[in-house]
Amino acid sequence: MSDLIDLDNNATTPVLRAVRDAMMDALAPTIANPSSSHRHGRAARAMIESARIDVAAMAGFDPEQVIFTSGATEGNDAVLRHYRGRLLVTMAGAHPSLVGGHDGPKRLGSIDREGRLDLEAYESVLREEGSCVVALAMVNGETGVTQPVAEICEISKRHGAVILIDTAQAVGRVPADWFDFEADYLTFSAHKMNGPKGIGCLIVGSGASIPHLASGGGQERGRRSGTENVPGIAGFGAACRKRLENLDADIARMADLRDRLEGHIQAKLPFAWINAQKSPRAATTTSLTVPGVDGMALIARLDAMGVLCSQISACSSGRPEPSATLMAMGLSEKDAFSTIRLSVSVQTSTSDIDRAAEIIVQEALFLNGIMGGAA
Numbered sequence: 001m002s003d004l005i006d007l008d009n010n011a012t013t014p015v016l017r018a019v020r021d022a023m024m025d026a027l028a029p030t031i032a033n034p035s036s037s038h039r040h041g042r043a044a045r046a047m048i049e050s051a052r053i054d055v056a057a058m059a060g061f062d063p064e065q066v067i068f069t070s071g072a073t074e075g076n077d078a079v080l081r082h083y084r085g086r087l088l089v090t091m092a093g094a095h096p097s098l099v100g101g102h103d104g105p106k107r108l109g110s111i112d113r114e115g116r117l118d119l120e121a122y123e124s125v126l127r128e129e130g131s132c133v134v135a136l137a138m139v140n141g142e143t144g145v146t147q148p149v150a151e152i153c154e155i156s157k158r159h160g161a162v163i164l165i166d167t168a169q170a171v172g173r174v175p176a177d178w179f180d181f182e183a184d185y186l187t188f189s190a191h192k193m194n195g196p197k198g199i200g201c202l203i204v205g206s207g208a209s210i211p212h213l214a215s216g217g218g219q220e221r222g223r224r225s226g227t228e229n230v231p232g233i234a235g236f237g238a239a240c241r242k243r244l245e246n247l248d249a250d251i252a253r254m255a256d257l258r259d260r261l262e263g264h265i266q267a268k269l270p271f272a273w274i275n276a277q278k279s280p281r282a283a284t285t286t287s288l289t290v291p292g293v294d295g296m297a298l299i300a301r302l303d304a305m306g307v308l309c310s311q312i313s314a315c316s317s318g319r320p321e322p323s324a325t326l327m328a329m330g331l332s333e334k335d336a337f338s339t340i341r342l343s344v345s346v347q348t349s350t351s352d353i354d355r356a357a358e359i360i361v362q363e364a365l366f367l368n369g370i371m372g373g374a375a
Contacts, residue, residue: 005352005359007261008308010141010169010285010343015235016194022238023196026231034228035219044230051237055201058171058240059179059186067202067223068233069213072168075187075202077101079164080135082211087132089125089161091117093142093325098135098166109136113330114279115145117152126159133162138178139169142312142325142341143276144285146174150181157182162208168192168200172243173282175251184208190232194346195239199232243346250346254283257344257353262286264357269364275326275339286342288360289331293367295340301363302340307356309342 006014025031026047032040034048049063056063069075080088080101088102091109099106107125110118117136126132134156139146149165156163164185170178172193185208189200204210216225243250262274265288275287290298295311302309312323322336331339342360344353 003306005307005356006348007342007344007352007356008310009345009348010144010192010341011310012191012197013194013345014347015196016239016242018242019195019235019238023231023235026234031230034230035217044228047230047234047237048228051233051240054237054240054244056203057244059167059188059203060176061186061203065203065205067204067210067213067220068228068236069187069200069202069224070198070229071189071191071200072166072187073097073189073200074213075185075200076135076164076166078202078211078213079185079187080133082209083133083162086162087129089122089129089132089134091136092328093140093323094135095137095141095166098137098164102133102135111325111328115140115143115276115325115329116279117147119148119151119155122152123155123159126155126161131160131162133164135164135166137166137169139167139174139282139285140325141169141285142323143279143287143329144169144281144343145276146170146178146280146282149178149183153181153183169282169285172240172247173251173254173284176247185211190236190239193239193243196232196235199229199236201236251283254344254346254348257348257350258283258286260350261342261344261353261357262288264354265360268357268361271368272364275329275331284343284345287326287339288342289326289335289339290364290368291335291338293338293364295338297367298340298363301367302359305359305363307359309340311340 030040031044034044052063052066056066076097084102084104088106090098109122138149153163163183165183167186167188171188184205186203191197210223213224214226219225272290322333326336
């Protein structure tokens with residue numbers, strides 16, 4: 001529908017025209033298998049290596065450190081399986097890909113009411129446990145809270161820990177200088193920044209052991225075999241190149257849109273609140289709690305009105321689970337179920353924000369009235 005307002009951009013973002021054009025170029029009949037030695041194969045290889053340069057530039061790494069994957073999840077999983085014998089230290093509410101690939105012992109780092117890792121407690125765990133693998137998201141996908149990654153990496157190195165940082169919700173959404181840290185591994189995905197789905201990367205830090213991702217023909221310098229997804233990689237590179245052209249302006253504009261949305265909602269719903277509003281956050285994300293209102297019911301009504309947003313995923317039984325992140329921040333289960341996530345992108349307009357805020361307020365007040373909520 002033409003009047004659809006997408007505020008679910010932390011789930012995925014629309015593909016830009018420049019990205020589609022790059023992918024269509026990579027689908028041309030003259031683009032062959034990049035492992036072929038003839039000129040058409042060399043053309044495909046050139047596309048891959050050009051994209052590798054653009055992707056590396058997003059996080060300030062050398063192109064040789066970039067391994068193309070199907071997304072951040074694959075990279076996270078590969079690293080955790082590589083270190084499965086070590087204790088895994090992560091955070092309450094961590095993305096499943098930062099936990100699932102590790103079948104050994106685990107410990108959760110505690111977070112405060114603003115969603116930030118307790119650094120003293122974290123260092124205490126590392127001091128107590130010795131060598132371990134640490135897996136953290138730079139930006140929480142539910143709240144937008146940005147962790148003090150530079151300090152976390154410094155503490156981790158001091159205690160001999162291997163550290164993996166998932167930056168899927170951070171790349172293109174936080175200033176470039178926030179990537180001034182030394183991690184052993186870093187991952188992100190194209191579709192979180194207006195690129196195609198099914199492509200991402202694992203970046204291996206200097207001196208870090210290289211995980212084995214797949215056996216076969218020796219592609220990706222023997223690190224991940226299998227014929228490369230040339231259209232996806234070309235689109236990934238185009239998305240990075242496009243974002244880098246206007247990075248600071250894009251981030252500032254998205255943050256302004258987020259703040260405008262929050263301001264409109266809070267002015268009309270004084271009983272609602274924004275989770276972690278005082279924390280450093282990515283430019284895109286609002287975690288809105290409307291006490292007394294069922295979050296799933298609110299999402300359904302907003303969907304019917306043309307506003308897309310989300311909460312958290314349901315488990316296999318179909319019963320929604322309360323957010324582990326919000327619970328760790330001190331919210332009750334009831335309030336966690338009354339929380340929705342709103343997220344903007346570079347394609348969101350001011351008129352989208354004003355109309356969405358009006359609809360969100362209208363539907364929240366309606367549900368509050370029939371559910372006997374806080375208003």
